[in-house]
Amino acid sequence: MKKIILTAAAVFAFSFANAQDLKSKKGENYLPEAGDWAIGFNADGIFNYVGNAFNGNTDNSAPSVSFQKAGTFVGKKFITDKTAYRVVANFAVGSNSETIGSEETVVSGLDLAAGLGKEWRKGKTRLQGFYGADALLMINSSKTKITDTGYEKVTTSGMKIGVGINGFIGAEYFLFPKMSIGAQYGYGLNIGIGGEGKITETGEADIKTGKSTDINLGGVSVSSINLTLHF
Numbered sequence: 001m002k003k004i005i006l007t008a009a010a011v012f013a014f015s016f017a018n019a020q021d022l023k024s025k026k027g028e029n030y031l032p033e034a035g036d037w038a039i040g041f042n043a044d045g046i047f048n049y050v051g052n053a054f055n056g057n058t059d060n061s062a063p064s065v066s067f068q069k070a071g072t073f074v075g076k077k078f079i080t081d082k083t084a085y086r087v088v089a090n091f092a093v094g095s096n097s098e099t100i101g102s103e104e105t106v107v108s109g110l111d112l113a114a115g116l117g118k119e120w121r122k123g124k125t126r127l128q129g130f131y132g133a134d135a136l137l138m139i140n141s142s143k144t145k146i147t148d149t150g151y152e153k154v155t156t157s158g159m160k161i162g163v164g165i166n167g168f169i170g171a172e173y174f175l176f177p178k179m180s181i182g183a184q185y186g187y188g189l190n191i192g193i194g195g196e197g198k199i200t201e202t203g204e205a206d207i208k209t210g211k212s213t214d215i216n217l218g219g220v221s222v223s224s225i226n227l228t229l230h231f
Contacts, residue, residue, distance in 0.1 A: 039228070042072065140160050
């Protein structure tokens with residue numbers, strides 16, 4: 001925590017010293033303009049690398065939680081200097097296996113999230129605040145397969161489809177022309193409907209699992225550190 005506070009203090013001190021420089025020495029604008037496009041990435045790895053380079057500690061990690069995960073793409077189209085449309089997308093397909101003796105367990109899954117939203121911005125310096133909302137569509141499913149000598153058990157979840165609204169507020173600092181580092185906080189309402197799943201086991205009759213409905217008012221969450229490029 002002490003390291004995070006000192007790092008944040010250094011960044012804000014640097015920001016204050018350079019806050020009024022809205023153009024580079026080459027005359028390039030630091031801030032986004034109407035007509036610009038932007039793409040955002042998770043930047044935890046960059047901060048980990050820089051932190052480790054200074055202290056030699058491979059366990060040193062950047063502050064990180066769960067809004068913009070690795071693999072999440074955030075695209076923006078600026079319609080004015082202070083407003084932008086957003087596209088949010090995250091697609092993941094994974095499979096993990098573990099073998100203990102003759103028993104093997106394979107877990108696989110699919111996660112898809114896509115959304116559209118709008119963003120408004122505030123600020124007259126290189127430190128910019130922003131807020132807005134995204135409408136989201138989410139799809140996920142999973143399967144667990146356990147096999148042993150002469151035995152197999154497969155548990156398949158029903159396909160789950162969800163919709164949600166996520167409000168967000170955050171800030172970013174433009175380190176270089178059209179390149180910023182920032183984070184955002186979000187609060188969302190999500191509704192999901194899960195289809196019927198199935199359990200198939202050697203020597204047993206198939207079992208169908210029930211359908212499900214979830215309604216969640218998400219708590220406040222903070223994104224990981226994000227790098228955004230404008231062009």
